[in-house]
Amino acid sequence: MDSATEAFVAHRNLLFTVAYEMLGSATDAEDVLQETWLRWAKVDLETVREHRAYLVRITTRQALNKLRSLGRRKESYVGSWLPEPLLTAPDVADDVELSDSVSMAMLLVLETLTPTERAVFVLRDVFALEYDEIAEAVGKTPAAVRQIAHRARNHVAARRPRGVVSAAESKGAVAAFQKAVTTGDLQGLIEILAPDVVLLGDGGGIKQTVQRPILGADKVGRLMMGGLGRVTSQLTVEPVQVNGSPAVAVYLDGELDGVMALLVEEGLISGLYYVRNPEKLSWMQQETTVSR
Structure with a gap:
């Protein structure tokens, strides 16, 4: 594999998870990954300091675009809208933070955030990206991202499930x-x-x-x-x-x-x-x- 393909494949599962947590739809997350690849394939890798951060930035921007169009689609949806369920391996439950972040209950909580709040919360609290990295991904200053993260975290904390179950x-x-x-x-x-x-x-x-x-x-x-x-x-x-x-x-x-x-x-x-x-x-x- 060439360097671009190798980097994309190495981080593909991470990028899919970022997109899925932002969108609640695996089908739409796959569309985002295709768009990410098309843009990544055109990048001069010699100008990229860290492949993972750059790929997450592209994925986030594409997911935000998709999320805004999804909002219009959900307005005309018949009945309640629920996330697209994923059959996952048993070992996912071993990572408590990951399993909590992709759970149906949490994805429904994330639905109550604005697109930017959702992106910031996912990137910071789930994937532990630095504020300056998130700022580049969402087009905000690091100071603004800190405020958004604080607001989103409080919003989620008031609505998330009460505790971990054995x-x-x-x-x-x-x-x-x-x-x-x-x-x-x-x-x-x-x-x-x-x-x-x-x-x-x-x-x-x-x-x-x-x-x-x-x-x-x-x-x-x-x-x-x-x-x-x-x-x-x-x-x-x-x-x-x-x-x-x-x-x-x-x-x-x-x-x-x-x-x-x-x-x-x-x-x-x-x-x-x-x-x-x-x-x-x-x-x-x-x-x-x-x-x-």
Whole structure:
């Protein structure tokens, strides 16, 4: 490989993760990487002091452009918009900061930031870039970036999940959830849900799902049983890891019908993020590598 290709390949997983965390869409992140490569291939490498920083800068700028156009697309989206789920390897969960940063819950928190705030938060708090590097990427002064980072950090801290859960707790909650759903045990399902659990669904106007957030264990449990319970004989629920966190893949008649990411806190499921939009399920066919 030539030097440009070698550098791009060496940092590709990092660049994909940066773009994905900014966009919440793996498909759009891949588009950003293609644009990054086209620009990188034209760069005189002798003028580049550090390849990684330069590539991250190009990726960030392209992701910001894409993020602004995505905002307009989301305004006309049918129902709730959820990030595109990624099937990830089990070892992603070992990196607590990485798995937290790509989790469905965190990506939804990042959705509440402005594009620039999101870029600054991701680059600083997840990838630990220096303020001057971030400033070049987002077109701000280092002083302005510090203020943006502080504001974004406070915003995220007030909305992010409450704490880290052990692997054993997550595994137990997923197993209980899986058993309750597949056996039609409404009471068992309600007992594994947190009292203030929230269910979000994304069908993209293609598949039926909830159009607005559903709150409360009883409401969520009865709604799920009313929907999934009617097809129990053709239903298969398999534990998987999505975005570095516990999830279940839902199959009907052997075909993938949807992916439900689970947020587990204090041994109970406090968040259910159900993606049924078939256009968002292609990244569940094979594991995607994310990295810092």
